[in-house]
Amino acid sequence: MERRDVRGHYEELAAEYDEHWVYGPDYVPWMSGQIAQALQLDSMDRIADVGSGTGLFAREVARQLRPRHPIVCVDPSEAMLRQLGTPPPAVLAPVVASAEDIAEGRTHLPYEQLDAMWLKESVHHVADPAHTLRGLAGRLAPGGRLLVVMLPTTIQYPLFEAALTRFEELQPDPAVIEGHVRAAGLEAGLSYVEHELRFDRDKYFGMVRARYMSLLSTFSDSEIEKGIEEMRVAHPEPVLVFADRFAFVLGRRRGELA
Template identity: 50%
Template sequence: MTDRTAEHYERVAADYDEHWSYDPDYVRRFADAITDSLRLTSSDAIADVGCGTGLYTRRIAETVRPTRPILCVDPVPAMLERLPRQSDLQPLVAGAEDLATGVVPLPDGDRLDAVVMKESIHHVGDRRTTLDGLAGLLSRHGRMLVVMLPRTIDHPLFREAHERFAQLQPETSEIVETLRASGLRTSVSYRTFHTTIDRQRYVRLLEARYLSVLGEFSEDELREGIAQFRHAYRDEPVLRFDEHFAFVKGWVAPG
C-alpha cells in the first residue's frame, strides 16, 4: 500500500462504515457470499487481510461463530480502531506484504485455514511475492479467496475516475496465474450485487471519496469530476447499478 493510499484510509476511517449504512443488507449478502465460497467453519483459523474496519468480518464472525478469533489484518491503525472490541475479532496492524514475508508474524505462529482478501489486492505492490507468501501460511486444508472488481466497472463515476481505476486494477487472470504459481489449485466464480441509492446521497459518497480510487484526485479534480457526474445523471434521482465481482479461490492440493 502506498503512502497516498494509507493517508486516504486514515482520512475516511471515522466515517467509513456510514458509507454503507444506506443498505445494510448489501454487507450481509456480501459477507455471506464470502463465507459460502470458502466454506468457513467454526474450527477454521481465519484471517481477513485488508479488513479495514471489519465491516464484513463482523458479519462473517456472527455467521461462523469461530472458536478462535478471526485475525483482522490492516496496515492503517485508524481503520482497525473502528473494529469492535469483541472476543472473536483480533486486530493486527500489518500490510499483506508484511504478513506474507514474515515481517509481522502470525500471533500464534500457527497455520491459517482460510485467508480472505476482499477488494485489497490492487493495493499490493509485489502481488506475486505477497500471494506466494500468504499461500505458504496455509494449513494442509487451507484456502484463500481474493475478491476483486474487473477493470471496467458500472459504478456511476466520472470519466477520469473510470480511467484511473482501470489503470490501477489488476486483471483477474493475473491473480489466478499467481495463485497457481504458488502451488494452489484455483477456481473463479462471479457474483453480481445490485445497488440502489439516492443520487444526492451518492454525491456525498463521492465527496467523501468512498472508493479508494477517488483518493487519487486533488480537491479541484474531484470537484470537477462531481460536476461532470451531476450533469450526466441530472435526470436520475435514484441510481441503480450492478457490481460484478470475481471470486478467485485458491486451495492447497491434497497429498
C-alpha cells in the same frame, strides 16, 4: 494527478468508513455470506481477513459463522482497526500489518497456520501481487483456502469519465491474479458474483466527495468537484441503480482439511 497515499487515505476515512460501505441493509450480510460460502468456512477454522479495514465483513462473517477461534483482522491502518471497538469483540483479533508483512513473516499472527483467509478489494494496493500471494499461500494449513475478492477490469459505477478511465488503467486483471494464485502452488479458480446497488443520488455524490474509493484519492479537490458536476448532468435521476460485480479468485492448498 495527485500522488496516492493509500495509508493516509484510509487513516482520514476511518471514522466514517463504515457509513460509506454499508450500501444498504443487505449488502454487508450478502457479501459476507458470499465470502463464507466461497471459502466453505467452518466454525473451527482459523481465519484471517487481510486488509480488513474496520472489520466490517469479518464482524458479519463472525456473526453468521460463530467461530470458535477469533477472526484475525489484519490492516496497516491503526485508525481503521480502532473501529473494531475498544476492546475489540472477542471474536475479532486486530493485527496492525500489511499483506506484505504477513506474507514475509515480519508480523506474528495468533495462529501458526491458517485454514482460510480473504483479501477483499485490497490486492490492488499490493506492490508485487505474485510475490505477496505466494507468501500468503505459504501461511495456509493443508487444505487451507485463500480468496481474493476484487473488482473486474471495468465497472458500471456512475462515476465521472476520468475516474472510470483511471480505474481501468490501475485495476489488476482477475485472470492474472488467478495465475499468481496458481503459481503460488494452490489449486485456483475464478468466478463472478453480482449485487444490485441503489443510492440516493446526493448520498452517492457525497461518497465520491469523501473519496470512498481509494481510486478517488488520486484526484484533487477541484477535479472531484468537476467530476461531480459531470455526474449531475449524466445522472439526473434521484436514485442511482447499478450493478456491483466482483471477481472471486479462490485458491486451495492441497491436502486434508486441518
